Amino acid sequence: MKSILKSKWYPGIFQWPTIIVFAVILYELLIGIADSHNNFGTAMTWIVWWPIIPLVFLLAGRFWCAICPFATLSDIIQKFVGNKRAVPKFLQKYGIWIIDAMFILITWADHVYGIVESPRGSGILLLMLITGVIVTGAFFERRTWCRYLCFIGGLAGNYSRAGALELRGTPEKCSKCTVSACYKGSEKAPGCPMFEFPKTMDNNARCNFCGYCVKNCPNDSISVSARVPSKELWFIRKPKLEESFLAIVILGIVLVQNITMLEVWTDIQQFLGKMLGTDSFSVIFTAAFIIAMAIPALLVYLTSWVASLKNSDTPLMNITRFGYALIPIDFAGHMAHNLFHLLAEGKSVIYTGLALFGIKHEGASPALVSMETIVFLQYALLALGTIGSIYTAYRIAKASYKKEQIVGSVVPFTILMLGLVAFNIYLFLLPMSHRM
Incomplete structure (x- = not known):
């Protein structure tokens, strides 16, 4: 697993196929057959992706967040037009509460407006999320949307705490490090997109296994290990x-x-x-x-x-x-x-x-x-x-x-x-x- 995270091909080898599939799904939802029973986008979103995503979080932590098309889009927007401003204190303090509210609101809207049963409704929901990703990517640093606003990210954070994998820094090695490349980044890879510092990280709630810290660490301090599911919760x-x-x-x-x-x-x-x-x-x-x-x-x-x-x-x-x-x-x-x-x-x-x-x-x-x-x-x-x-x-x-x-x-x-x-x-x- 660690050798995969170190590879120059990771996570891009997963990100770009995911974006292509997402583009097809979005096209089908917005332009394809209006009947949900015959729409490929509806089937892929609500019959495959949504049912298996909790299992992904349990088995591989927030791996989905490393290859999510929204996250990749945020990186692209930030690369070309990003102002990279600091995350507002309001978001840092109340981000999880906003995520809680979004989860409740989207569930309510789904039943009232029939989002799942309507390809167009599902497409509009995705467009609204894309708008949020573009705005946050253009103004704020790193993956502000993923960390503080994404309702899927909130779900991922909770379930990943019970996940079977963990990524941690080695305390003995990290205590002697003065570079902090895992957080700041280097010529090998960007810094942690989720604002995490492996040196002090003690939970999986926000680690998306993107592998950037593994590539950047000059001391080979980052370890990836299996653990008993739910152990972190104790x-x-x-x-x-x-x-x-x-x-x-x-x-x-x-x-x-x-x-x-x-x-x-x-x-x-x-x-x-x-x-x-x-x-x-x-x-x-x-x-x-x-x-x-x-x-x-x-x-x-x-x-x-x-x-x-x-x-x-x-x-x-x-x-x-x-x-x-x-x-x-x-x-x-x-x-x-x-x-x-x-x-x-x-x-x-x-x-x-x-x-x-x-x-x-x-x-x-x-x-x-x-x-x-x-x-x-x-x-x-x-x-x-x-x-x-x-x-x-x-x-x-x-x-x-x-x-x-x-x-x-x-x-x-x-x-x-x-x-x-x-x-x-x-x-x-x-x-x-x-x-x-």
Whole structure:
């Protein structure tokens, strides 16, 4: 892995093919067939890329961020017209909160305006993101968009903390270094695009495995190693409320995505319509969305309050500290939901791709495997995620509290996680609708 990162061909050998594919996807979304069921861009974006991206974060950290077409575009814009101004203090302080808000807003807009079901809607969303990338690349230094504003980057940061790979500097070598080429850059490669200093880096939240620090380091100090998934979550030195809040947000978003795909969603809409005295879908969905987002937040707060009775922390501190323990179950629920789209509709990518060349597959099933197999994999993921979250909560408590406080701190969160997985299992038992 380290030899790959050192190669002069990396990451460009991945970046340029990705840009070409992205250009085809964007063209199809904006100019191609308007029917999402027959649009190659829709299939590639929402049936392939979106379902597998969490798995990439788990297995290879933020590797996607190293080859993402938005990041490459930002580098190009900065090279030719960039002013390279310092990142505003406001973004440095509130960037994660902006990412949280963007995640919530885009999820809401998807359901209200049908972004996923509309190739044009998906294309417009990408154009809006491209505009943000161009503006930040033109005015600010390095990858300001990726670090402080990209909602995918926020998701990547959380999931990469539980990832199976880590990149670190060797303390003995770094302590003697006076060059700091890993951060500043050299003739071999630019400095760290994500504003990270490997000498002091203790987490994977913002490292995108671009390899620049590996190429630049004159002391061969940077190491890449495998680790137990979620291990980093056990020893967060400075937990941040905004990062834990994003984990809670993801719980709510997965809940929204699951419920709106169920047949019972129609009954829920009718019930809320009667309660609110309206038949406006926007109003009804907004109410359902607020409820679905509030439920996990309230449950986590209640659990944190109960835990605070047994340890010395306030409920807010417990949310901040134990919010990281939700990341494994977040990943499991998110991936289990996405597996349905990937495996039940995966062949639609092949069919829509062949349709670009006039080859039709009318009436052919888009499923890659049987529904029984999908359900088994979903349950396996949920089980592993629950075990990971419970064990992470235990390790966090063990590292943070006295021996007599550990059980009282862990049990409430264990009950919460078991309740969450039980509800998710129930949802996956119900019939779901397809995207394509």
